[in-house]
Amino acid sequence: MNEHLSQDHIDALLLEAAKEDxxxxxxxxxxxxxxxxxxxxxxxxxxATPKIESEIEEKPVEKPVPSVQPVTFEExxxxxxxxxxxxxxxxxxxxxxxxxVELGRARCRVRDLLNLTVGSVVELDKSAGENVDVLVNGxxxxxxxxxxxxxxxxxxxxxxxxxxxxxxSAKKEI
Numbered sequence: 001m002n003e004h005l006s007q008d009h010i011d012a013l014l015l016e017a018a019k020e021d022x023x024x025x026x027x028x029x030x031x032x033x034x035x036x037x038x039x040x041x042x043x044x045x046x047x048a049t050p051k052i053e054s055e056i057e058e059k060p061v062e063k064p065v066p067s068v069q070p071v072t073f074e075e076x077x078x079x080x081x082x083x084x085x086x087x088x089x090x091x092x093x094x095x096x097x098x099x100x101v102e103l104g105r106a107r108c109r110v111r112d113l114l115n116l117t118v119g120s121v122v123e124l125d126k127s128a129g130e131n132v133d134v135l136v137n138g139x140x141x142x143x144x145x146x147x148x149x150x151x152x153x154x155x156x157x158x159x160x161x162x163x164x165x166x167x168x169s170a171k172k173e174i
Contacts (some may be wrong), residue, residue: 097136097137098136098137098138099134099135099136099141100134100135100138101132101133101134101135101144101146101155102132102133102135103124103126103132103146104125104126104130104132105124105125106122106123106124106125108122129145131143131144131145131158131159132144132145132155134155134157140161140165141161142157142158142159142160142161143157143158143159143161144156144157144158144159145158
């Protein structure tokens with residue numbers, strides 16, 4: 001037996017079920033006329049017959065309201081001893097760093113730079129024998145003097161830059 005239920009009959013059954021559950025059923029809101037027309041066109045394009053406007057109803061979807069509560073954090077104590085890091089300093093010992101030595105600096109125009117040839121001399125802002133800067137990853141780390149080790153140049157560290165000076169130079173860059 002092939003029975004078809006009307007929309008009114010389905011709505012009545014849903015209303016009864018909602019009353020039995022103790023919930024209040026709201027009357028479904030109708031769709032705007034433009035949306036009804038669009039749906040009718042879509043149904044026509046699909047090859048089916050469109051529903052009559054009175055049969056087209058939008059069922060409200062009830063979304064649960066999330067519970068919102070403020071977060072509370074414990075007060076941090078300054079007297080608490082810090083735990084030993086899991087990896088410790090050993091994890092950092094193998095991190096590669098770029099160390100460079102800056103003999104001095106020079107400013108020139110593009111024209112002068114293009115005129116440089118083999119044998120040209122570029123005059124630096126430091127005099128011979130003056131301390132050079134040791135840079136680690138491009139940041140000033142220490143000062144030193146140039147020495148010759150076997151047949152290679154080297155730098156003897158004469159002064160390690162203080163953390164305060166490093167912090168000041170970092171603030172200037174910002």
